[in-house]
Amino acid sequence: MLSERQMMILRAVVRDFTNTGVPVGSKTLAKQLPIHVSSATIRNELAALEEQGLIEKTHSSSGRIPSGEGYRYYVDHLVKPDPLRPNDMDVIQSSLGGDFHKIDEIISQSATILSNLTSYTAFTLKPELKDSRLSGFRLIPLGKRQVMAILVTDSGDVENQTFDVNEKVTGEQLEAVVRLINDQLVGLTLPEVLKKLQQDIPLKIANYLQSPEGFLDIFGDVLTRAAQERFYVGGRLNLLNFSQDSDVDSLKSLYAMLDKTDDIADVLGQPSDKISVRIGNEMTNDALRNFSLITATYDVDQHGKGMIAILGPTRMPYSRMLGIVGAFREELAKKLLDYYRFYDE
Amino acid sequence: MLSERQMMILRAVVRDFTNTGVPVGSKTLAKQLPIHVSSATIRNELAALEEQGLIEKTHSSSGRIPSGEGYRYYVDHLVKPDPLRPNDMDVIQSSLGGDFHKIDEIISQSATILSNLTSYTAFTLKPELKDSRLSGFRLIPLGKRQVMAILVTDSGDVENQTFDVNEKVTGEQLEAVVRLINDQLVGLTLPEVLKKLQQDIPLKIANYLQSPEGFLDIFGDVLTRAAQERFYVGGRLNLLNFSQDSDVDSLKSLYAMLDKTDDIADVLGQPSDKISVRIGNEMTNDALRNFSLITATYDVDQHGKGMIAILGPTRMPYSRMLGIVGAFREELAKKLLDYYRFYDE
DNA sequence: TTTAGCACTCAAACTAATCAAGTGCTAAGA
DNA sequence: TCTTAGCACTTGATTAGTTTGAGTGCTAAA
Incomplete structure (x- = not known):
């Protein structure tokens, strides 16, 4: 348990240290604090705070810096958010x-x-509904041998990827594959889809494509990208x-x-x-x-x-x-x- | 003009310095060189090389390091590629x-x-044909109000971007815009397209959309991305x-x-x-x-x-x-x- | 409980001394 | 004329020793 004065001192230690980066000593604190006590008194209090593991010394005769626990106490009990500038x-x-x-x-x-x-450094993550489900998959032919795969989820996420296909693969084959995927997988959550992708789907697709590996690679890739949360970093x-x-x-x-x-x-x-x-x-x-x-x-x-x-x-x-x-x-x-x-x- | 021996010495200086990172002195060189000369002789040669600006000292009594010009001479005349390990x-x-x-x-x-x-750090740039031209533009509706814009060039580059549209915009309007772009712009080089985009296109599009800014933003964005070379960094x-x-x-x-x-x-x-x-x-x-x-x-x-x-x-x-x-x-x-x-x- | 006073500690800053690696130059030798 | 041994000199690095200043804990008195 901390006394009022100890809290005041701990707060001052954290404030001063976060501002200056220099371990803070009893004299400095005596000057800063609103109450009028001598540095010796503060030293006693500092010893008590150190006893409780809230502050520590960098060497035996240095000023104090907050310990991990000290910061924790500070953010839990002592800090209050500054109003925005x-x-x-x-x-x-x-x-x-x-x-x-x-x-x-x-x-x-x-x-x-x-x-x-x-x-x-900042991170942001967009608003997300739990367990988004596959709501559509498309293959769009772009040029001679380029195809874009697009995957859409019911929460509005879109992932896409362009890839090349060998000309032996016909448009009908691709359409059949797309139909298969939409029939079998739409409405499932993405992890469920991923699971199916490793189980029965490859067999079924093999009915339409001789070498489905390439296609499965692409689909799996787009899918895993869609399944993982996307963070932005600034x-x-x-x-x-x-x-x-x-x-x-x-x-x-x-x-x-x-x-x-x-x-x-x-x-x-x-x-x-x-x-x-x-x-x-x-x-x-x-x-x-x-x-x-x-x-x-x-x-x-x-x-x-x-x-x-x-x-x-x-x-x-x-x-x-x-x-x-x-x-x-x-x-x-x-x-x-x-x-x-x-x-x- | 450098003598054979000076070249040999310069080569040794560069080699040694790139290996060790330490300025290299006359004694070290005397030991390393295939010819048998004293360090004093080397000192004389070093002085000559320094005279020509090919090497320099970090302080008045230090060994020598290659100067910018020294490296230049080395790569131009002295180095030969190592065979791959x-x-x-x-x-x-x-x-x-x-x-x-x-x-x-x-x-x-x-x-x-x-x-x-x-x-x-490594950079790679994909094989590129000069002046690729716009070969197609599409808008693909994905969901209630999401649309994907896809731009394809004749060199096979694809850029795309998903964006939201207000529901007041109808499918026909979008189709009209796509038709307009494909009619007017396909076949032009990307810089030409960018130019047109700042000139007459906005007016024409205004016939179909009340507030074309949003759309022009998207198109311009995809276009500039397609127009700039894409480097990969490793x-x-x-x-x-x-x-x-x-x-x-x-x-x-x-x-x-x-x-x-x-x-x-x-x-x-x-x-x-x-x-x-x-x-x-x-x-x-x-x-x-x-x-x-x-x-x-x-x-x-x-x-x-x-x-x-x-x-x-x-x-x-x-x-x-x-x-x-x-x-x-x-x-x-x-x-x-x-x-x-x-x-x- | 507070505080003045004091002995003590420690990092940091400074000083001085030494070392090692290197240079340029001179004068002698091939 | 080129090479080389020898030597005085320069410089950054390393080490040891000193000083300084900010800080501490402890004691004893208010």
Whole structure:
């Protein structure tokens, strides 16, 4: 249990350290705090906080920095989101103000905006309805031997891929395959489709095509792409700013992670209605030890919920960041509702 | 004019420095060289080479490193490509050996292979016929209000984009627009189409659509994407290995460049049949001062010519790299000819 | 419970000394 | 004229030693 004064001090330690990056000592704190106590008193309190594992020293005679647990306590009990700077709100509104022709443009643009506002790396995920189902598959001949495969789900996701076909394959054969797929698979969830694709479908397709492998490759590829959630990432390069002592290896593994959709999904974790803060040591991924992740969902009514997130150094100004994330989720939801309204009207 | 011995020494300086990264002194050279001369003699020759600007010192009593001009002389007169290591050839052949269903897969895979072989960053550009022309444009309705725009050029490039349309727009209107575009624009080169798009087309389209802006946006977007050359990049992260003293700013501008197609096209420059080496100081881009770029074309007969390139530190083992690039261009051309042959048969 | 005072610790900054690798130059030898 | 041994000199790196300053814990008095 912390006393009021200890909370005040912990808050001051986190604030000061996130601002300056320098371990903070008793004298500095004595000057900053609203109450008038001597540095010796503060030293006693600091010792108590250290006892509880909330702060730590970098060496035996240094000032204190927050521990992982300290940050956790801070975000759970002490921080309150800063109101947005007026300028930031302008940025959001003008960047989201333009004319968009597809949801994905808005979502990807959002990642950029968020990273600009925070100067960290941002992730966005479009509003998603659970378990989207296959609603149609098409093969469109484009030229002599080019065909485009298009897959549409009932939640409106579209994946496509162009590929070449050998001229021995006739239009009728392709049509038969498309009919087969639409007959057998439409209405199933994507994981179900994937499963069927590994079981009975290849046999059936073999009735129409001599060597169905190529086609199955394509279909499987489009399908897996559609099945995995698609994240947009903004401000990847901002990670470079925090490469302490240029640890190239961990930077590399971070960037490798950004390109693996599955890994990101893993890191972002399950959506929750509250804005959630995950602090370095709480994340399984080792490369993230010095980072914190703020995630939040946004709600677009009957169109589902999406997610936004920012990834920055553990030592980040949480109050400001929470303010930004909170405001942005609202604005984004508004924008999307507008968008849907326009195209539904 | 350099004497035989000076050439031998310059070659040794470049070799040694690219291997070790340490400025090389007269004593080391005396030991390495096939001829038997004293270090004092070498010092005299080094002084002569420095006089001519081919080598330089990092400080007044250091060993020598090649200057930009030194590297230039080396690649122009002294280097000869290493034969490929057997293992490298295996890597190439097994990575290119798989089954591909589109040219772009082969080309993008090639960027990865090249970067793996060299541990630098690699670029590939698919074989391209000059001045491809618009050969078809389609709008495919996908769902309630989703439409996919597909643009095909006579060289087989396909660009597409999905977008939402307001329900007030009818199918007939869209068909009219498609007909208009195909009537008026098919057969023109893409730059010509872009030009028309800014001039008379908007007026004509206004006959069919009340607010054509949205549609023009989409069409223009797909068009510009089709008009610009598409590069594949492999091994972006390898750039991190050469971030001397972690100069974050120049790294950032490098990475920003990789994402701007135009900039890359600029850097790669005009294709030439010979393998070309461009050395840091010879490139306009400041962020590339410490890099060298090796570019080469590959020739796929009637299907045009493409380009491959690797970007690594100026201090790279040129002989090995030239060997790799030379061998790879051959293998890639072979693979592509096979590919075309299969789909043409 | 608070605080002044004090001895103590440690990283960082600075200084000085030494080392190793290299250079240019001179003068002698082939 | 070219080569080479020898030598004085330069320079960055490394190491050890010093100083400084910010900070701590502890004690004893208010």
